[in-house]
Amino acid sequence: MANTHTPSTHTPEQIRALRAENPKARARDFAALQGITEAELVAAYVGHTATAINAAPDALFPLLGNLGDVLALTRNESCVHERRGIYKDYHSGAHASMVLGSEIDMRMFPSHWKFGFALVDAGEDGPKRSIQVFDAAGDAVHKVHLNAASDAVAFDALVAALRLPEQSGSLTLTARAPVEGPKGDxxxxxxxxxxxxxxxxxxxxxxxxxxxxxxxxxxxxxxxxxxxxxxxxxxxxxxxxxxxxxxxxxxxxxxxxxxxxxxxxxxxxxxxxxxxxxxxxxxxxxxxxxxxxxxxxxxxxxxxxxxxxxxxxxxxxxxxxxxxxxxxxxxxxxxxxxxxxxxxxxxxxxx
CATH class of the missing domain: 3.40.1570.10 (HemS/ChuS/ChuX like domains)
Structure with missing residues (x-):
C-alpha cells in the first residue's frame, strides 16, 4: 500500500477495550477499522494472551520444525497463501533465508522480520496457538497456526526459548514504504x-x-x-x-x-x-x-x-x-x- 502509517494514539488498554466490543471481526479488518496496524493490535495483548518473542528467522525457524504439522500463512494486500505442512530444511542467509520442505517452501528476507509474537487465544475447541511476525511498519510478514495435530509442548518450549526480556504492549513503528510503480530506462x-x-x-x-x-x-x-x-x-x-x-x-x-x-x-x-x-x-x-x-x-x-x-x-x-x-x-x-x-x-x- 502506498500510504504511510501514523503511530497510533490508542493505548494497549484502549485497543483491548475496543476489541472486546467487536470480538468477531477478523484481526486485520478490525485493525484497519481502528486506524492501527495489525502488529499494534497483537502487541496490545502482550502480558495477556500474547508473548513478545525474537522474530529473527535464524532463531525462529530451527524451532518451528518441532511444532509438527501446522498451517503456514503468507499474504499481501490482495492474496493469501496458506499451506499445511512441517517446517523442514532451513537454510540461513544474511539477506535471504530458505525453507525447502516438500510442503512448506519459503524464501525469507530477515531484515523485514521485526516484531514477533506467540499467541494463545481462546477458541471454541480449545486454545488457538499461533506465531505471528510483522515488519517495521506493523504489517504481517508471516504467520504459523497450530492445529489439533501440532505439538503444544514444543510450542511452549519455543516461547520459553525466544521470549524477549522486555514484554511491552507498545510498538515503535516506521513509515510504510510506498509501492514502487513501473520503472524503466x-x-x-x-x-x-x-x-x-x-x-x-x-x-x-x-x-x-x-x-x-x-x-x-x-x-x-x-x-x-x-x-x-x-x-x-x-x-x-x-x-x-x-x-x-x-x-x-x-x-x-x-x-x-x-x-x-x-x-x-x-x-x-x-x-x-x-x-x-x-x-x-x-x-x-x-x-x-x-x-x-x-x-x-x-x-x-x-x-x-x-x-x-x-x-x-x-x-x-x-x-x-x-x-x-x-x-x-x-x-x-x-x-x-x-x-x-x-x-x-x-x-x-x-x-
Missing part, C-alpha cells in the same frame, strides 16, 4: 533485451533488472515480444480452473517484502466467492482478490532447462500480487506451457 532497453535473452536461470532476472534501473513491471511493459505480453486480467482465474480440470501441476508464489511462500503441485477445488477466487484443497488454500488485478502478464525467461513461462498479476499501484509457473520438478511443464502460450495477448498497448 528507455536508453537501456536494448541492453535489457540482450541480457534477458542470455539468461540461463530465472534467479538472474532481478539482478539484471536492478542493475539496468528497471523493476519487474517496468521491464515487462518495455521488453516486448517474445519475452512479455499483457493478457486478460482474468487469466489467473482461467489458469486455476484449467489446472484443476486438466490436472496441470503449478508453482504459485505469493509474497510481501519479507517473505515469499510457494505451493508446488496440483490444485483441485476452485471456489469463486464474490470478488475472491479461492483454492480450497485439504493441504493448500489460496484466496485472491481478483478485482485487485490491474495488469496480468505472460512472461518468458530463458533457462538452461528451457523457457520458464509464468503469469504475473499486478495491482493498480504496480505491486506484484502473485506469480504462477508450471511445476517442473519431475518433468517439463508441457501442459502448462501449451495452455499459457495459447492465452491471447491484449491488442491494446500499455502506455
Amino acid at each position: 528507455a536508453a537501456r532497453l536494448e541492453e535489457l533485451r540482450t541480457e534477458w535473452k542470455a539468461m540461463t536461470d530465472t534467479h538472474q532476472f532481478l539482478r539484471l533488472t536492478h542493475r539496468l534501473k528497471f523493476n519487474r513491471l517496468g521491464a515487462n511493459r518495455m521488453v516486448g515480444a517474445p519475452f512479455a505480453a499483457p493478457i486478460a486480467r482474468d487469466a489467473i482465474t482461467q489458469v486455476l480452473h484449467a489446472a484443476a480440470d486438466q490436472k496441470i501441476p503449478l508453482m504459485i508464489f505469493v509474497g510481501n517484502a519479507g517473505c515469499i511462500q510457494i505451493h508446488g503441485g496440483m490444485v483441485e477445488k476452485i471456489v469463486p466467492m464474490g470478488p475472491w477466487i479461492n483454492v480450497m484443497d485439504p493441504r493448500f488454500n489460496l484466496h485472491l482478490r481478483a478485482d485487485h488485478i490491474a495488469e496480468c502478464w505472460r512472461v518468458i525467461k530463458p533457462t538452461q532447462r528451457g523457457d520458464a513461462i509464468s503469469i504475473e498479476a499486478f495491482d493498480a499501484e504496480g505491486g506484484l500480487i502473485l506469480q504462477i509457473f508450471g511445476y517442473r520438478k519431475d518433468a517439463p511443464p508441457v501442459a502448462w506451457d501449451a495452455f499459457v502460450t495459447a492465452l491471447p495477448a491484449l491488442e491494446a498497448e500499455l502506455a
Whole structure:
C-alpha cells in the first residue's frame, strides 16, 4: 500500500477495550477499522494472551520444525497463501533465508522480520496457538497456526526459548514504504533485451533488472515480444480452473517484502466467492482478490532447462500480487506451457 502509517494514539488498554466490543471481526479488518496496524493490535495483548518473542528467522525457524504439522500463512494486500505442512530444511542467509520442505517452501528476507509474537487465544475447541511476525511498519510478514495435530509442548518450549526480556504492549513503528510503480530506462532497453535473452536461470532476472534501473513491471511493459505480453486480467482465474480440470501441476508464489511462500503441485477445488477466487484443497488454500488485478502478464525467461513461462498479476499501484509457473520438478511443464502460450495477448498497448 502506498500510504504511510501514523503511530497510533490508542493505548494497549484502549485497543483491548475496543476489541472486546467487536470480538468477531477478523484481526486485520478490525485493525484497519481502528486506524492501527495489525502488529499494534497483537502487541496490545502482550502480558495477556500474547508473548513478545525474537522474530529473527535464524532463531525462529530451527524451532518451528518441532511444532509438527501446522498451517503456514503468507499474504499481501490482495492474496493469501496458506499451506499445511512441517517446517523442514532451513537454510540461513544474511539477506535471504530458505525453507525447502516438500510442503512448506519459503524464501525469507530477515531484515523485514521485526516484531514477533506467540499467541494463545481462546477458541471454541480449545486454545488457538499461533506465531505471528510483522515488519517495521506493523504489517504481517508471516504467520504459523497450530492445529489439533501440532505439538503444544514444543510450542511452549519455543516461547520459553525466544521470549524477549522486555514484554511491552507498545510498538515503535516506521513509515510504510510506498509501492514502487513501473520503472524503466528507455536508453537501456536494448541492453535489457540482450541480457534477458542470455539468461540461463530465472534467479538472474532481478539482478539484471536492478542493475539496468528497471523493476519487474517496468521491464515487462518495455521488453516486448517474445519475452512479455499483457493478457486478460482474468487469466489467473482461467489458469486455476484449467489446472484443476486438466490436472496441470503449478508453482504459485505469493509474497510481501519479507517473505515469499510457494505451493508446488496440483490444485483441485476452485471456489469463486464474490470478488475472491479461492483454492480450497485439504493441504493448500489460496484466496485472491481478483478485482485487485490491474495488469496480468505472460512472461518468458530463458533457462538452461528451457523457457520458464509464468503469469504475473499486478495491482493498480504496480505491486506484484502473485506469480504462477508450471511445476517442473519431475518433468517439463508441457501442459502448462501449451495452455499459457495459447492465452491471447491484449491488442491494446500499455502506455
